[in-house]
Amino acid sequence: MANKKATCYILNVHHEMSLFPDNAFEKSLKTITSSIEDRVLTGRKTDLVSVILCGTPETHNALSDATPGQYEHITTMTPLVMSSVQMLRELSNLTTADPNVPSADVLDALIVAIELIATHCKKLKYTKRIVMFTDNQTQIDWLDLSAVGDMLKSTEIELVLVGADYEEFQSTSCNENVKNNYEHWQALIKSGHEGDIMSLEEAYAQTQTIYVKDVSARPSFRGYMYLGSISENSTFLPISSNTYLRTKQTSLPTLKKLSGLSQGPTRKVEAIRKFLIRANDGKDGEDAQDIEVSKEDIQQGYKFGKSVVLVSSEELAMSKLITKKEMSILGFVKAESVPRYNFFSNVVILTSGLFRTEQSAVALTTLAEALFETGHYALVRFVTSDNAQPKIGILQPELDDVCPVLQYIDVPFADDIRSHKFKSPKNYDDQEDLDLMESLVDAMSNDSLGPDYLSPESNYNPIDWRVKTATKRAAVNPSAPLPELDKRFDDQFKVNPVILEQVGEIGTKIAKKFNVIKVDTKEKKIFAPVTDFEDRAPINDLLDSANADTRNVNFDTMMTELRGELTIGLSTPVEDYYAMLKADSEEDMVEKADTLMKESIFKLLNLSFGNQHYQKVLNCLEALRKTCVEEEDALRYNTVMHELKSWCSLSTPNTPRRQMWDMVKQAGLGLISSEECPDVEIKDVTKQDAEKFWIEADDSAAAVDVDMEQFNEEDLDDLF
Template sequence: MAGETGKEAMVICLDVGPSMNQAPAGHETCLETSIKAISRILQRKVFADSKDEVALVLFGTPNTGNELAEDEEYQNITVAKPMGPATLDLLEYVVKDIQASNISADFVDALVVSMDLLEKSIKGKKFSTNRIVLFSDLGGEFSDDQLEPIINGLKSLDTELNLIGPDFDAEDEDDDEDNKNGMADGASNVFHRKEKTPQQRAGEALMKHILEAVDGTCYSFSDALGALSFFQCRSVKQTAWKCKLEIGPDLKIPACGYHKTKEGKMARSWGSTYIKGAGKEYSITNVRSYHLNNEEETEISQDDLVKGYRYGSDIIPMSKEDMDNMAYKSGAKCFKVLGFTKADNIKRHHYLGDGTMSFVSDPGDQAAGVAMSALIQALYETNMVAIVKKVYSSRSQPRIGFLSPHIKAKYECLYFTELPFSEDVRQYTFSSLSANKKHQPTDEQLSAVDDLITSMDLFKSNEDEDDEKEEAFKPKLTFNPYLQRAYQCLQHRALNPNDPLPEIDRVVESYLEPPKEVLTSCEPQVEKLKKLFKLERVVKKKEDKTGENLWKDGDVNEGAPAKKPKLDEDGDFTMESMAKGKVTEVGTVDPVKDFKTIISQKHEDRFTEAAKQMQERIRSLVLDSFRDQFYDKAMECLKVLREESAKLGEPDMFNSFLKEFKETLTEKNKTNFWDKMYTESLTLIDSSESSETKVTKQEAKKFLEGEEKKPKDEPVVQEDDEPEDLLAMM
């Protein structure tokens, strides 16, 4: 019955008899653990929007409800839920309605009922997998007269058999130790491994024989909880993106692209649902309205809205038609090589996009396979990558990326990874630690940090079954804890709408913790860091600029004079000086005041650092100014920087900056600011103003004049004559 749909037909067969409900106080029973495991199976299917179908069979029930029940056969076995898609109703039934009983039923008969239900349910349907999952501790009585028919039936139906029950490999002498230390993964209580009875051992022997005959698998209750704590992703059959890899006008290789990795997202937003009540379903809908920013908050229609974009001080309206006409036309779909470069030129922080695609040649084209293989081998041998332009369809925006070779023993392909355009790259400049010698780390401190990073290596922090080191948090084995926690909360909210959200699942929480081996290996390095990087508590000054200290009475005795308000560093008291904290950098709002505040801090020599920041502010104000919008502010900053540089004996620093700034203004076509400097006679600091420079008055005057200037009475061409419309400029 195998098909290509990827659907699974599963029958869950659960023992609710008395042996499943025995455990000391404070321990989980086998039934409680089984219900938790079944709920996680259903969670995986409900929240992944799976098309799988599930049926539920209970044995050990007081009543009997199955099609094979006749006379004294197949008694106390109930088909609780026929085959169908997993739903929240089924999940609620499993969590809330399954009850333990004091009646024991034959688990072999339950297997026969499950097989019969599975065979009848899959008729006329296509499933890729048929599965029966039996939950039982095998503690009840059973008969083995149908052993061979069961084995033959499972084989003929091509059905996988899974048993979740007692640990076959556990020895009785280890039971006590397990009871002390055994916490079922994800369980809130200690799972109790009780001593096996003779009846249970006989059931184990029978199930071992069946599992070996049909190549089935067995999991202990605690192991199953850990394995089922992971939420599977929605399974989707991939459709190849067929294209032609263009390498020049005469070479086009038919290729197929498949998603190798992609960002995992929830199958649906779950943002809207419905509420049941009085036989009706009340839909939750979103209503959006638009209002003016006035006192009346006047509502307006969406049809009266138009997008606007700021252009300088103006806002330019852009209708949908304008945006469609001005939008970039990417053309037909393509996958074109733009060039080749060394793999070392592609930096890891340039990787973009939400996934990676793998490209192979068209399976039906032998010549394409030879050409693709030659390209892959050539890129690998030369350590090169191909820069490509990718357009998924005529309605898609173009993407730029690189193709890197990937060669394995059984296959080879090209990996496509997206790269950023120039406007996607953001450059952030951080001040150097060398600006303050107190903050420069020593060689011993740097070495200690290197040792800490080395000790936290994840590539050899876990041990596999053969006690060999392996990588921790492998992407193939690591699941997204965000999705797991979200689905846990969704299930709880659906089944318990009035209760608070539950604590985070222990298995999910374990994924947020570093491996124990890493914590152990890095502990000495952490202690070393504590000694090398000492933390000292900063004691606040007794007197601070607070209202309590400023106006506090000097003496409780009548007639005693009150203390005067504490003044700021310039001798003036302001409320602003009380509220403002310590200035650490020259900002953009009031750079002049920030600059003066920093250089006035007598306990720190920060003039060089502050001057460099002030220079950057001047550059940005002039170069980013729309016309002369920020020229006055930049001129004020320049005057203050010149004055303080001459006063504090740093004229050469200012003069070097002014020479570079003049070249920048010429390159960026901002000579109108230089005209403003000429009018203000703002030039180099000469020797008459500071004895620390050798620049003469004549040299300073000549530098300011530069090329021949226009007469002052000549009318200056107004920049208002330039076109203001963005479309006209384009």
């Protein structure tokens, strides 16, 4: 299998590695861990990793077992295997050895790694690499330098030495022992296959770099692009073409469903899909039953209103559009006539195909040059495979460093476009305003920040980075907090300081010119019309008088008091009604309150969706009846009840308004008799007359057509 990799990491765990100013051991461990984390995230089975520890108290390696007494204090932590989470957890628990443990010869550790790779890879084609993290303070036995170099060369293993004290070697005041060791390492790498020496800081920085994922160049389309219709014209030009994906949206790692209750070897959860028919809903006292239906017995259908129109597989096959894999040029359009927002797909690059490659390349290059010089795009019909849905797209020319190329971009159909109409902005005639805004646009230009500012090549997906980083940390430590966004993403979330400096003075002028003020959104403020508030209660007094529970605050009453008037809203009519009765006024508030309550009752009835407001109407009737009895205004209430009976339309069979009538009857909110209230206007209404009111066939109720009242949208606003 191609592209196989075998990488062996050698880590010196001697105590001296932790004595460096920046703790070389910790940084080396982080570097190795970051490299393995990327491999675990990728999940390639052909990318094998091994870790060898140098300077351990024990000795566990294949060469030591074969030749006792040699290659001591070297431990093969993991053989060459696919990297895993378990490997990362074992690395996270590593520490340096005790100071009493003697140091091991790192050249012996290198020989162990070479033998490990050679035994596993044999003569197979692998990309083999050894990365060693160590210092060069201790003495190294270089007698076998030439033999080790030949081993590296014969096995084609690349050696990379990451030195914790490499900066010291590059300085003029380098220790003689350190200098000698690094010179021997340079000679070993030169005599071997390939290799390099780098500092620990440089290696760590490479693992923290964000890289773009490399993908193999595989054609997404192999076929012909036709200039001219092959179905209508006898003369057409076929151009052998391949397409390669140039841009693609980054997809986040997919989540897997796992069971937290599983005690077995796996926690994977598999979904089972069943098709069931409810045979009995349990209406006849029987238990509800479901009958399973096989997928073959299921028919497809489309909803048509509340009905379903069944469509057979034969009818679906007849309605399917038969297409052939091709890319046909339908014509040419001017580049300025294609709006930029019509480019909504991934970009695909066209290259010459396998048939008559040279001639196809010349045809594509010539077409790209012609389109660029004339300022046109080619409008094409693109079918990726046989019987696939056709797409409409454009071929856009682009001048490359080598030669002009064509790139394909999908354009939307009419059904894919959502056109929104916006109100025309005000046409400003003030030249000073236009100049001021133009200076703002110039000041915020990114030209001063260089061509790499927010360019796609140096701009990475912060969400993708954060999800992957959080996954890596949680694999080792499940309680690890979510990582903060790296400072490298600041340009995507913060305005560049250079632009802020350029805009500073202009922004002040604009704020002063257009009276721009900062609005504090933390506190909600109630605004009322400007009027004379000398005789009004302050807003703080109104808020203090309300209940602390906001669900009981009467906002309708609060707003009407701020406006200097009282009324009955549809949100809390009973509370508004009692507030009017208690108000101090020279006007007869009882009569006004009763009149407004009557209007509110029938507004609620007319606006009610089904029985939505019936309970609220019932509460209003109770309040109105109680007040009319106390204030000897019973005739008004009895009139309301006659009108309500007429509204219920009891003569109509199965009327949905009967529920309101039943609720009123059950609550006992009938007519007020003369025995209940000494009102002279109802002196002829006896208790027997009040009982006759509940007779549905009685036509003595006053016929009042309350449905003729026109709908007022302001009344609907009062409901919310």
